[in-house]
Amino acid sequence: MALPKRTNPSSVTSAAKRKAEVFSSSASLKEMEALAKRMRRHIVTIIGKAGSGHPGGSLSAVEIVSTLYFRVLRHKPQDPQWTDRDRFILSKGHAAPLLYTVLAECGYFPVAELATLRQLDSRLQGHTDRNLTPGVEMSAGALGQGLSFAIGVALAGRLNAQSYRVYVLLGDGECNEGQIWEAAMAAAHFKVDNLTAIVDRNRLQLDGWCCDVMDSEPFAQKWWAFGWQVIEVDGHDFTQLGRAFTRAKKIKGKPTVIIAHTIKGKGVSFMENNPDFHGKAPTAEEVEIALKELK
Amino acid sequence: MTEVVSLREAYGKTLVEMGRENPDIVMLDADLCRSTMTQFFAAEFPERSFDCGIAEQNMIGIAAGLAASGKIPFASTFAVFVPGRCYDQIRMSIAQPKLNVKLVTTHGGITVGEDGTSHQSAEDLALITSFPGFTVIVPADAIETVQAVRAAAASYGPFYIRLPRPKLPLVYDRSYRFELGRAVTLQLGGQATIIAIGVMVTAALEAAANLKREGVDCRVLNMPTLKPIDEAAIIAATGTGAIVTVEEHLEHGGLGSAVARVVARHRPVPIEFVAIKDTYAKSGKPGQLLERYGLTTKDIEQAVHTVLKKKGG
Secondary structure, eight states: OOOOOOOOGGGOOOHHHHHOOOOOOOOOHHHHHHHHHHHHHHHHHHHHHHTOOOHHHHHTTHHHHHHIIIIIOOOOTTOTTOTTOOEEEESSGGGHHHHHHHHHHHTSSOGGGGGGTTOTTOSSOSSOOTTTSTTOOOOOOSTTOHHHHHHHHHHHHHHTTOOOOEEEEEETTGGGSHHHHHHHHHHHHTTOTTEEEEEEEOOEETTEEHHHHSOOOSHHHHHHHTTOEEEEEETTOHHHHHHHHHHHHHOOSSOEEEEEEOOTTTTOTTTTTOGGGSSOOOOHHHHHHHHHHTO | OOOEEOHHHHHHHHHHHHHHHOTTEEEEESSOHHHHTTHHHHHHOGGGEEEOOSOHHHHHHHHHHHHHTTOEEEEEEETTTTTGGGHHHIIIIIITTTOOOEEEEESOBSTTOTTOGGGOBSSHHHHHHTSTTOEEEOOSSHHHHHHHHHHHHHSOSOEEEEOOSSOEEOOSOTTOOOOTTOOEEEEOOSSEEEEEOTTHHHHHHHHHHHHHHTTOOEEEEEOOEEESOOHHHHHHHGGGSOEEEEEEEESTTSHHHHHHHHHHHHOOOOEEEEEEOSSOOOSSOHHHHHHHTTOSHHHHHHHHHHHHHHHHO
């Protein structure tokens, strides 16, 4: 029996990719704020259209992810497999609409494609699929796996003497998973200082407040005790986020975690701090109200 | 007497040789380097070796990240922990994205022996073959192990290779050429076919020799690649009118199940399954356990007689 011939998909190159340029943006604070609003409108609209999805944890991390893609990462939207790119790994895979939105805004694929979220044969699956969507680094959605994956990517960069950095976004509810702490221990042990984790600390998970479901306090001290540099910021403040990423780059010999304090459902009054909108789509009426608030 | 050789050691030494040839080969283990024999690689290539401690789930994720970045990670521990302890991590971090990770586990089956149920692995093949796109190999001796490990490194995609704890007699000589996805005919015969895998191949050959003395002429196949399975060889085996499968695994979800699917679809003939019945094994010496749980030469011979009766009737 003949086996199908298998080749490494990332080895494929094309003339178009060779010409691709590093993404650059000189967006002002005002423009970043406008971008964040636009992204929130996309998120609410596409989840509403899909009729299912997780708006709360997408809205909470808009400033984190837009800061990364527009101000921190070296990446090429026309060549998603560029070997020297900085990597962003979304571990909390249910925030896929957020990632798709920022990728579309950067030009990885047309903004119009966002409307296909969760449809059969769409490249935009309910949770991320690294083999389907340009710019998606990891198939995620089963929580707790992204930090380990990110360590592997960071170690490969070190072995290859490549200068790229690896960023991984975790949810605070996700940090209930034991694998996160296995990985936290390993990242410090292997001294992966080209790795920055960001925790979207919105304090809510599906069943309610994190402290009621599974209290993880003292949260920052846990990371510190595992050997990480800890930076705490307001996760909706572009200036604080930018400074934190700059500081994290300079920390040597250990990984850094940025604990970004956020509001779940940020920007939509009836979704803010409301666990009902962890994994529930807004109705058409609710989308309309939300879009008015996000004008 | 046939030479008895460690498959684990063959793996460990092959990994070092491949490490010398290819700088992209990296090794991960979960605090069992001395048992899985990845210690040889760790000694020669410390910078490419990642002992993840007793944290198998994290090891799987790190291996996936390395593979996604162009490395060829070989991750090893006991077969009871991978896939058992990391089913979801293998599913989402390796199998779904079809990443180039090679899982080579040791201490497969019940011949682990005295350590008992917690360390025996009779379910791993059912779990790992359930993942779409995984190639699964169970070598029968050290010579096949060397070549299977090399084939895994040379072929892009996720692999699982299961090795046993005990040393095994050589089934092959140096002229053997392992081919991915191909069964190997070890003995020609026309009355029934014995299809065996892993540590059971030697017992299958012994059973066939005993049966021959009784005037029963059996074909013997080794099926080193459990997935994707060699359908053509199985379909050809139905020509003998009776099949016996032999494996050191639960009857559910292993070689027998895979063979039965092919036979049922193409040309139903009676099949008997020499495998562990629906139970957990206990502590004991490997030989005692094989006897207690129905995996001896005698059990294979009996299964051939049973299947021949069904064929005749």
